Amino acid sequence: MNLSRFIREKYGKEDIAFSRLEYSFVEEYDLYLKIDQRMATGSVMQHMIFLRKLVKRAMNKGIITRNPFFGYVPDQPTTVRKWLSNEEIEKVMTTKIDHQGMAFVRDMFVFAVFTGLSYCDIKSLRKEQIITDSTGNQYIDIKRQKTGSNSFVPLLDIPKEIIKKYEETGEGGKVFKMLCMNVVCTYTKRIGKLCEIERLTFHQSRHSFATSVCLSQGVPIETLSQMMGHRNIKTTQIYAEVTGAKIEEDMQVLSRKIEDKYQLAGI
Numbered sequence: 001m002n003l004s005r006f007i008r009e010k011y012g013k014e015d016i017a018f019s020r021l022e023y024s025f026v027e028e029y030d031l032y033l034k035i036d037q038r039m040a041t042g043s044v045m046q047h048m049i050f051l052r053k054l055v056k057r058a059m060n061k062g063i064i065t066r067n068p069f070f071g072y073v074p075d076q077p078t079t080v081r082k083w084l085s086n087e088e089i090e091k092v093m094t095t096k097i098d099h100q101g102m103a104f105v106r107d108m109f110v111f112a113v114f115t116g117l118s119y120c121d122i123k124s125l126r127k128e129q130i131i132t133d134s135t136g137n138q139y140i141d142i143k144r145q146k147t148g149s150n151s152f153v154p155l156l157d158i159p160k161e162i163i164k165k166y167e168e169t170g171e172g173g174k175v176f177k178m179l180c181m182n183v184v185c186t187y188t189k190r191i192g193k194l195c196e197i198e199r200l201t202f203h204q205s206r207h208s209f210a211t212s213v214c215l216s217q218g219v220p221i222e223t224l225s226q227m228m229g230h231r232n233i234k235t236t237q238i239y240a241e242v243t244g245a246k247i248e249e250d251m252q253v254l255s256r257k258i259e260d261k262y263q264l265a266g267i
Helices: 002-011 023-036 041-060 086-094 100-113 119-124 157-165 181-194 204-217 221-228 233-239 244-258
Strands: 130-132 138-143 150-154
Touching: 002 023, 002 041, 023 041, 086 100, 086 204, 100 119, 100 157, 100 181, 100 204, 150 221, 204 221, 221 233
Parallel strands: none
Antiparallel strands: 130 138, 138 150
16 A cells, blocks of 8 residues: 555654644655656545545544645646547548448447437437437437436437448347447547547547537537436536637627627717
């Protein structure tokens, strides 16, 4: 355990009393993990969270009265961008892939980009969950595997084409014969390399649906929340990052709307 090793190397003991824990201990342990153990920022944070929990329990039991973490600010891990731009989506869709399994995973990724469905929801998607209204419009109507909440997604042309492409392959009433998650993850990474997209993951497809396909094209967040099967719109606001281009576009629209409505006095 890194904490025990740190105490042995730093203090020459197998253990130390809680009363000896001060800010300097926390700071030195942080540096030990970063420098001596060469841990990434996220890993350091997890170890510090564990130590903080121990300290909190000791304080709750009255073993110590001062919090040695007071003033400690951990480095924040660099977050990986969770969505693709429209140009990157286009690249995934058009890059030539000869490997049959990878080509299938690419199609499933694209299907998710244009429906917002997760891997589990695609894997369990059944033919009877694709409904057609009186005017011929098609929808996916499901309960999400993760939350059990309703998700109602109109089918765009691209997912319709993908469904048609694999309509003879599904088994037991399912739309697709989905590969296992480990294989999907492996192939998704390879697709990312082919498309020169760093650290591509399958779940980025769902984020891309929210951000690039919907919000950036003007779909109201209330509508998006319903399609993604979120119980609370706050989840959608966190999940879907609004791009700078979308903000700029909205402000340009606002500028045109209020152009002649306001006037400063004396001008």
